[in-house]
Amino acid sequence: MLDQETLKIFEKLYEETYENILKYVVCSCSNIEDVKDIVQTIYLEVIKKLKKDASFKITKQYIFGIAKNKINSYYRFNYKAKIVSLFSSKNNEKEIEIIDNIPDEFDLQAYLINKNNVEIIWDFLKKKKVIIFKIFYLYYYCNLKIKDIASTLNISEANVKNYLYRTLKELASFMKYGGENNV
Amino acid sequence: MSNEELFKKIFEEKFNKEEIKKEIISKEFVKENNKKIKLMPILKLALAPICLTIIIGGFIIFGGKKVSKPDIIFQENNSTQIYVNKIKENSLARLDCDIKTISKTEKLDDSNNNNTANSSQQFEVLKSLKVPEDFNNIEYNLIYVSDNENNKTANIEDAREKKYNVLNNYNFIYYNEKSERSINISFSNKNEPIRDYFFIEENSKTSKINNIEFKIYNYEKTYFTKFIYNNYYFDIETSNITQEELITLLTSIIN
Structure with missing residues (x-):
């Protein structure tokens, strides 16, 4: 009892x-x-x-x-799938495709998500690669610095910035052009 | 609201510490409640075979029979009479089942005055369901079994590979904030819901509501019953509710 x-x-x-x-x-x-x-x-x-x-x-x-x-x-x-530890493998880098070359002083507030809809943003994030979700969680919820996120997830700082910047840009556009209607 | 505030709010809401804690405690409560029934003395003797049957499924263990003379607790007319068969000791039997459960938990809407579950409204058969007013939470489960023909297995490793691809029944658990009172309703229009125990039915008396016949059993603070209504198989187990609440529940389903 x-x-x-x-x-x-x-x-x-x-x-x-x-x-x-x-x-x-x-x-x-x-x-x-x-x-x-x-x-x-x-x-x-x-x-x-x-x-x-x-x-x-x-x-x-x-x-x-x-x-x-x-x-x-x-x-x-x-799942019958072996877990891949994000703390011990250097191979994760290979899976990450760098699209944008983000300058060090990039401004995350440039893409302000001004629609306060938890469910839509949550669904959007869940549909992204799991690494993106982890970066958002560590950055916004745990208040970790980009350097620390990179070290925690064993990826480069450039990739952390890329994912943050690119996803915010995409999310801002998604919310602006009918994100709510699409969900 | 800044992005920082917005995302923080989202994560706080979705990984809500207090909500998750409540769910853990309620799961522990449900687990204990089940264990109380499952580990009655006669079953303790059979613990070793039970461990095995959890994996391979399909064993049936029979208990003795000790049902005391039932008293009528409710009578409206000849078509509605309710008896409760009190179980004195060791009259439970157990069937171990090989199942997979997919669960979700949600809060009932406060605006729903008569406590009819939102999630259950999609099922026509539960449209009039009435649960006690303090039952503010609902967990709903889908119970899957494996397709025996395609999943015949000989050992533990193979058993883990099994596919649970046949939906056997739905299961709704309503409970109060402290998780100390609950109503567990399993139903299906195709299969009899899976339950991992049953009773030896000698000496037990049949109840009826609008001439739908069924038997109610009571052990300590738990009532059990099963019946067929509107072509649905129902299996109900309650914990810590009163006889009046039980009657309200049953008459809200069979109406």
Whole structure:
């Protein structure tokens, strides 16, 4: 039974680790639609451990260990596809096609998305390559600098800028020319 | 609103920390609720075979029968009489099924005064459904089974390769904010919904609403029933609801 004491410990751990676990899952997953499911599975495992042994000290590192295992098994059993770690492979660069040559001082506000429609923008982002979604998440939600995003996703800074700039430009145009009607 | 604010808002909304936490706790609740039923003493003895059947499916384990004499709890006329068969002990049996579930969770619309589920409105058969007022959440699932002919398998590795390509039934779970009360409705117009337990039916008394016959069982805070109405197979399991709420629920479906 999930008693009040266990629930309290769980809520504290959740509060302390959620943002980092979410970031880890977003960066490691190969399908954005899976993120919520995986995060839930990770914390259900934490509850299971808490219920089994209340005296066991669950650390942040322990939860990351669960996260790593859950991501691997999620993809092994649900997709039968091997997960490709974005943290360890240099091969990702090869898959990225550089179209624009973005200057260092490029202005992201030049393409201001002034239509405040969460669902449309969310759908737009989801349909993009998963790497683009990750860049947007890290840049806008985690407030990471381009240099740090490049290092986290193991791609070049130029590619991060390219993806950000190109996608914003596309999104601004999409929203301006009937994005809402098309969705 | 700047791009920063806009995207931040989108990610905050879509990966909402509090919502995800609520879903985790509610899943844990549903899991516990199921476990309570599944791990009754007789089934504990059979734990080893159950582990195997989760993978290969298809084993049936029978329980004993202990249904006490039912009391009538509601009678409107001769065509509507409701009895509850109280289960004393160990009368559950279990069928392990090899299924895949695809789930979504959503909040019920506050403006919906009579708590008729939005998602369920697409199903004509649930158009009048009435659930208790505090049931603000709904999880809906699609239950898939594999096509046995094309998925015959001999070992665990092959079992993981199975394709779950046959939609067996729909499943709606309504629950309150604290996830302590719930109503679980499974239905299909093609197949009997899959349930992983059943009862030995000796001594149990049949209820009826508008002459549609069915049996209601009660174990601790849980009511179970199944019936066929308007060419749909229904299977209902409730947790922690009152007899009055149960009657309202059943009469809203069979009307």
